[in-house]
Each structure stands twice: as structure tokens, then as C-alpha cells.
Amino acid sequence: MATKNQTKVVAEPGRQELFITREFEAPRELVFKAFTDPDLLTRWLGPCDMTMRIDVMEPGDGGYWRFVHIDQKGNEYGFHGVTHEVAAPERVIRTFEFEGLPEKGHVAMETAIFEALPGDRTRVTVQSVFRSVADRDGMVQSGMERGVVDSHQKLDEILATELQLG
């Protein structure tokens, strides 16, 4: 069951950060779990035409993670980072690096904030801070928005299913 909630990506010109905002029809604890539980995460993260594999996802502060998205031809796109803080059910702060870039070291720091809204709804805001405006612009131009929108639509359905299962 898809919702009418829209994913908003804001990247103000000349700044080295971007913001992704989305509301979900589920309570904060469940949305937080969907972002941090490997079994739930593999069911929604990534573009619709790719599958997703979690290679490593160490829990808690200091945990290392590596995710791989796989397209229909079998090409793999890897991402990895380390988690600075998991403050359930409010906040996760971690580093993030796409392994497909021509050189290493173009790392971003991501802060995901989970806000409880009236009516058992939740607003998620993800801020990514980059080492440069160019790194930020490269991420925007990579077509990441489509992958994020796809992901959130899949997440809508998973949250609805989880709520039905109780």
C-alpha cells in the first residue's frame, strides 16, 4: 500500500550538504527499526530494479557496515562506512562512501533524525555533509534521488505489512 507522502531532496547551491525528508504512516520505533534492522533494510533500500545485499552491518556505536546493490546484469555497486552513534529511536550518525568513484576518500557524514508526529506518524530527515560542494553535486547528479524515492515507496509497503502483522 503506497502512500501520498513525498520524498523531498534539498541541495542548496554552493553548499556542501544535502537534506532528504520523508514522512511515513508508522510510529517512530517501527520506522527506526526498518532503517537499522538488516532483515528489514534489505527489503527496501535501493532502486526498484536492483537487489541488495548486506555484507557487514555491525550493530551500535563504532560498527562497520558494507552494502551492495546489484543490477539486473549482475553489476555490483558497493557502499561502506562506520557508525558514529546509534541513539534509538531518534538518531543515527555514520560515514558513507560510494566505492565506484575514481578515487577513494570522497566520504560523507550522514545524520538521520527520526521525529515522532501526531497520529503515529514519523518524519525522517537525513542530512549528508560532504568534503566539498563538488562531492555533494556529484552525488546529486548520480541520480541518487530516483533510488531514494524508490526506496521510500518500498518502505511504505513494508511498514504497512509490519503494522498489519502487528
Next chain:
Amino acid sequence: MATKNQTKVVAEPGRQELFITREFEAPRELVFKAFTDPDLLTRWLGPCDMTMRIDVMEPGDGGYWRFVHIDQKGNEYGFHGVTHEVAAPERVIRTFEFEGLPEKGHVAMETAIFEALPGDRTRVTVQSVFRSVADRDGMVQSGMERGVVDSHQKLDEILATELQLG
């Protein structure tokens, strides 16, 4: 033996980053070691009137670290984070959080770049990217520059000693 090398701190108004630049009279491998070897690090990091303790410093990518600076009255100032990448002898990328702030989550991402210069000299550039301009300004106003300048002067002496010891 102190050098004439100056520590430069640049924080352009309105931006969410700052840069610390310093040159050292020692080859890159030794300067890199002084930043990443716990025994060397405790001898120079921090203001002149404080001692320093390393609680944790896990080596390599994904490592957690926690440092404590202790003033002459015994007050402790803690810092911690996680290391995204250690690329010896060129680059270290990690997160950084001062534990003395009124609330948690004001994290920065630090990238230290080590450049070999002619004459067995080294330039170190540390970029810190913050979640906001206010976080960046707060760090600048905390008097961090004095601590950085003190640290680098102590490091000059340690590098000279290490070079003499061969």
C-alpha cells in the same frame, strides 16, 4: 627544538568547515606515525597545560577511539569518534565529537592529509566538516586554536628527537 613553521586555522565565514594547515621538518612517514601511534600521540596532542590519556584507539578502518585531556585541577575533557579510513602514509578520515557539549550529536568529520614536501619535509592539512555553521563557529570560539598551536609546537620537538634517535 621548535621550528618557525606556523599553524594556520582558516574558517571562512558562513561555511560549515574549517582547515588547519601546518608544515613539519620531518619526512611524511614519521609525521604520519606521530598522528597515528598512541605512544607518540600522547606526547604532543593537546594544550601545554593539560595531560592526555588515550582510553581506546582501535587501529585501522572502523576503529573506535576516545581521548581525554586533563587540566591541572583534574577536570577531564573527553573526545571520541570512529575511523572511516587509515590510508598510510597519506590520509586519515574519522568522526570527532567533543563530549562536553550540552547535547550529543554535534559531530564533525575530519580528514587529515599528509603531503611529502621537498627536503624531507611534510605538510599536514586537516579539514573538519560540521553539521552546521553554528557547530563550526562554536568549535572556533572554544579556543581550539591555542590547543592546536601548542600541540604542533610539542610535535616539532618530538619529531626532532625521533630524527636524532634515528
